[in-house]
Amino acid sequence: MKTRTAKQQQKIEMLLPVSDAHYVLEGVARTLLRSGLSREKAMRPLMNAANRLLRVAVTDRNIQVSDKVLDEEARKIAAKLLRNPPKD
Numbered sequence: 001m002k003t004r005t006a007k008q009q010q011k012i013e014m015l016l017p018v019s020d021a022h023y024v025l026e027g028v029a030r031t032l033l034r035s036g037l038s039r040e041k042a043m044r045p046l047m048n049a050a051n052r053l054l055r056v057a058v059t060d061r062n063i064q065v066s067d068k069v070l071d072e073e074a075r076k077i078a079a080k081l082l083r084n085p086p087k088d
Helices: 006-013 015-034 039-060 067-083
Strands: none
Touching: 006 015, 015 039, 015 067, 039 067
């Protein structure tokens, strides 16, 4: 039986918080883009919102994650939402 490394375990633990943040921010991304903001200008506020949501989620689940990991995940969420904006 293969043992999971700490990094693999952390990635598994982050699946639900990342999925939750992505779902919650779909409407925010759509609204930012519809208001005329460019993808570049919408990136920072969307990243900040994703970071806050992730912090709440990992705190609620008592998951130990570094700020660097949260920042990177927030960036990925924002980039994905802006690259493929959600439809109505």
